[in-house]
Amino acid sequence: MGVAIIRTGKALPELKVENQRLTEMVETDNQWIIDRTGIEARHVATKETGLDLAVAAAKEAMQDMDKDSIGLVIVATVTPDMLVPSMGALVKRALGLDNAIAYDINAACSGFIFGLWNAEALMKTHGIRRALVVGVERLSRITNWEDRGTCILFGDGAGCAVVELLDNKAGILSSFLKNYDDVSDCLTCGMEYLKTPFAEDTEKDMYLRMSGTQVYRFAVGAIEEAMTAVLEKAGVKADDVKYFVPHQANMRIILSAAQRFKQPIEKFQVNIQTTGNVSAASIPMALTDLMNSDKVHSGDKIMLVGFGGGLSAGAILFEAV
Numbered sequence: 001m002g003v004a005i006i007r008t009g010k011a012l013p014e015l016k017v018e019n020q021r022l023t024e025m026v027e028t029d030n031q032w033i034i035d036r037t038g039i040e041a042r043h044v045a046t047k048e049t050g051l052d053l054a055v056a057a058a059k060e061a062m063q064d065m066d067k068d069s070i071g072l073v074i075v076a077t078v079t080p081d082m083l084v085p086s087m088g089a090l091v092k093r094a095l096g097l098d099n100a101i102a103y104d105i106n107a108a109c110s111g112f113i114f115g116l117w118n119a120e121a122l123m124k125t126h127g128i129r130r131a132l133v134v135g136v137e138r139l140s141r142i143t144n145w146e147d148r149g150t151c152i153l154f155g156d157g158a159g160c161a162v163v164e165l166l167d168n169k170a171g172i173l174s175s176f177l178k179n180y181d182d183v184s185d186c187l188t189c190g191m192e193y194l195k196t197p198f199a200e201d202t203e204k205d206m207y208l209r210m211s212g213t214q215v216y217r218f219a220v221g222a223i224e225e226a227m228t229a230v231l232e233k234a235g236v237k238a239d240d241v242k243y244f245v246p247h248q249a250n251m252r253i254i255l256s257a258a259q260r261f262k263q264p265i266e267k268f269q270v271n272i273q274t275t276g277n278v279s280a281a282s283i284p285m286a287l288t289d290l291m292n293s294d295k296v297h298s299g300d301k302i303m304l305v306g307f308g309g310g311l312s313a314g315a316i317l318f319e320a321v
């Protein structure tokens with residue numbers, strides 16, 4: 001019995017913000033951003049809610065699929081529209097998925113990998129036939145647009161995979177997750193609660209804060225560890241993987257993974273140029289681009305690999321159906 005990704009979808013907000021626009025807001029320049037990150041533009045939600053994006057991605061992935069066959073909705077996000085109901089519950093309601101249980105997870109930029117890992121385990125244990133795993137973010141709402149060290153990096157969007165329990169195919173071959181303690185708080189974002197008459201008010205900090213160099217070093221090591229682990233677990237060589245779909249945080253991190261595993265960069269699905277880093281939505285959006293490209297054939301081995309806040313990292317190796 002296996003669990004396979006059978007369809008994917010993605011959605012981006014209408015507004016595309018080119019690097020040039022950011023040079024009018026902070027002291028930076030287009031070429032610096034491209035050279036250090038690979039990013040040329042990102043999409044920013046103006047009127048779209050996270051739910052709008054998640055539902056659009058899910059609809060694209062489901063197409064004319066029987067709604068009643070969906071038994072599980074997992075939404076990975078660090079920027080939910082509301083605390084209650086969860087984004088999962090909102091997606092379930094919006095799509096009329098009467099048979100689904102639904103909830104959110106937060107594993108930052110590794111969220112989609114953690115979500116897929118949850119889905120695989122629950123589907124096998126409980127015989128759930130189909131699930132939606134969604135990554136959705138509006139990072140523009142936690143970005144400090146006056147901080148040139150972070151505002152150049154992030155964007156908004158959503159991606160979704162429909163996963164199915166199969167009797168006779170492997171689908172997911174191996175998975176690996178790991179949490180590392182962020183002892184120096186190198187990647188954080190606070191949140192605000194209402195005041196209470198019973199407690200002293202404390203300083204609130206709601207921005208995403210990052211020590212870029214520290215996170216960069218962590219990312220290069222974590223991506224290598226996760227990729228090595230899933231290959232070893234499945235007994236597969238990097239050369240036998242047809243495509244790699246990495247988290248889109250920095251082009252140089254992707255290049256370093258390609259070099260480390262002696263793989264041509266063409267085997268890595270890259271869309272960071274036009275999306276920036278969209279945290280939990282990065283991998284399912286890039287996977288959708290790969291699946292829509294007609295490059296993937298049944299039996300191809302594909303690796304998803306992510307890393308991010310927590311700190312966290314994970315990879316999943318699967319066979320295309």
Ligand SMILES: CC(C)(COP(=O)(O)OP(=O)(O)OC[C@H]1O[C@@H](n2cnc3c(N)ncnc32)[C@H](O)[C@@H]1OP(=O)(O)O)[C@@H](O)C(=O)NCCC(=O)NCCS
Binds near residue numbers: 028037216
């Ligand atoms: C953020 C990042 C692009 C910065 O690149 P970097 O090569 O590490 O650059 P540094 O932070 O060392 O800064 C180098 C110089 O550029 C400057 N700089 C920083 N941001 C800049 C910007 N947007 N434009 C121009 N200059 C900038 C710095 O102030 C520094 O100047 P100084 O040498 O005079 O002090 C890079 O560290 C990175 O991508 N880190 C990982 C981020 C990530 O993956 N986050 C998400 C994890 S899921």
